[in-house]
Amino acid sequence: MNTYTPKSAGSPGPTEETLDIRDLGFWIYLMTDAIIFSLLFATYVVMFQNTATGPVPSDVFDLEHVFAETMFLLLSSVTFGFASLASIREQKGHAICWLLVTIVFGLGFIYLEVAEFIGMIQSGAGPQTSGFLSAFFTLVGTHGAHVSLGMVGITVMIFQILIKGLTSPVKSRLHRLGMFWHFLDIVWIGIFSIVYMPGWLI
Amino acid sequence: MDAQTHSAKKLITGFILALILTLIPFAAVWTMAFPVGVIFGIIALCAVVQVGVHLYYFLGINSKAPTEKVLAICFAGILIFLMVGGTLWIMFDLYERMM
Numbered sequence: 001m002n003t004y005t006p007k008s009a010g011s012p013g014p015t016e017e018t019l020d021i022r023d024l025g026f027w028i029y030l031m032t033d034a035i036i037f038s039l040l041f042a043t044y045v046v047m048f049q050n051t052a053t054g055p056v057p058s059d060v061f062d063l064e065h066v067f068a069e070t071m072f073l074l075l076s077s078v079t080f081g082f083a084s085l086a087s088i089r090e091q092k093g094h095a096i097c098w099l100l101v102t103i104v105f106g107l108g109f110i111y112l113e114v115a116e117f118i119g120m121i122q123s124g125a126g127p128q129t130s131g132f133l134s135a136f137f138t139l140v141g142t143h144g145a146h147v148s149l150g151m152v153g154i155t156v157m158i159f160q161i162l163i164k165g166l167t168s169p170v171k172s173r174l175h176r177l178g179m180f181w182h183f184l185d186i187v188w189i190g191i192f193s194i195v196y197m198p199g200w201l202i
Numbered sequence: 203m204d205a206q207t208h209s210a211k212k213l214i215t216g217f218i219l220a221l222i223l224t225l226i227p228f229a230a231v232w233t234m235a236f237p238v239g240v241i242f243g244i245i246a247l248c249a250v251v252q253v254g255v256h257l258y259y260f261l262g263i264n265s266k267a268p269t270e271k272v273l274a275i276c277f278a279g280i281l282i283f284l285m286v287g288g289t290l291w292i293m294f295d296l297y298e299r300m301m
């Protein structure tokens with residue numbers, strides 16, 4: 001007869017092997033996300049000349065704005081790296097501080113992106129204007145939605161560290177969220193290299 | 203998850219490399235110091251190298267990374283090559299023919 005034994009506080013929790021499998025599973029999710037983004041990039045490249053009577057890329061892209069967004073995202077990636085490092089070294093306070101810094105940079109990025117979108121929509125360059133703008137808003141908006149979700153994740157992790165402490169499951173979740181965050185920075189490299197810079201040159 | 207893949211030195215190195223690889227294309231586009239074709243080459247090269255820098259320094263993909271992870275990257279790479287390459291091939295071929 002099986003008897004259910006509730007997990008006590010002293011139970012070992014998931015084994016190292018289980019956590020490695022979760023790590024791999026999350027990695028496979030990231031690869032599927034990479035496929036989604038690469039197809040949105042392909043759509044953009046196919047569509048960017050279809051400006052109808054609306055604005056062309058160089059009318060609506062502001063390079064200084066994009067540079068600021070790039071810096072925010074790169075800095076947030078590094079500060080998340082420091083948060084992961086602090087969690088491995090069992091420095092609870094440091095980990096939370098670095099996560100808060102990461103959120104600040106992430107919010108800076110989202111603020112700039114939303115400001116850009118609102119400015120474009122108000123000047124008549126909304127997603128319904130042309131194929132180019134539909135593809136642009138879909139691609140960059142999907143990335144922005146990922147970053148926003150990532151920040152929700154960071155907030156949850158801050159509370160988990162505060163309430164549960166740096167237990168092995170919490171550290172492994174933080175590690176996977178870090179993978180997600182670094183991955184988004186890689187997608188952003190594609191966005192400024194394929195969307196903004198060529199748009200400014202052509 | 204071990205301290206080997208995460209170290210402050212590695213993070214700082216990755217950050218400085220990523221910063222340089224970001225500044226080069228932005229400077230090239232800003233100054234327009236070269237012909238447009240050359241600038242496109244600079245952007246593409248810096249982007250590819252920077253993706254490698256991020257994978258190596260931030261995501262810990264190195265020679266000691268689990269084989270399954272590297273295989274997943276390769277498989278995703280093949281799928282992306284087929285789907286993106288196929289899309290661009292078909293759509294630009296169609297575009298040429300419609301001209």
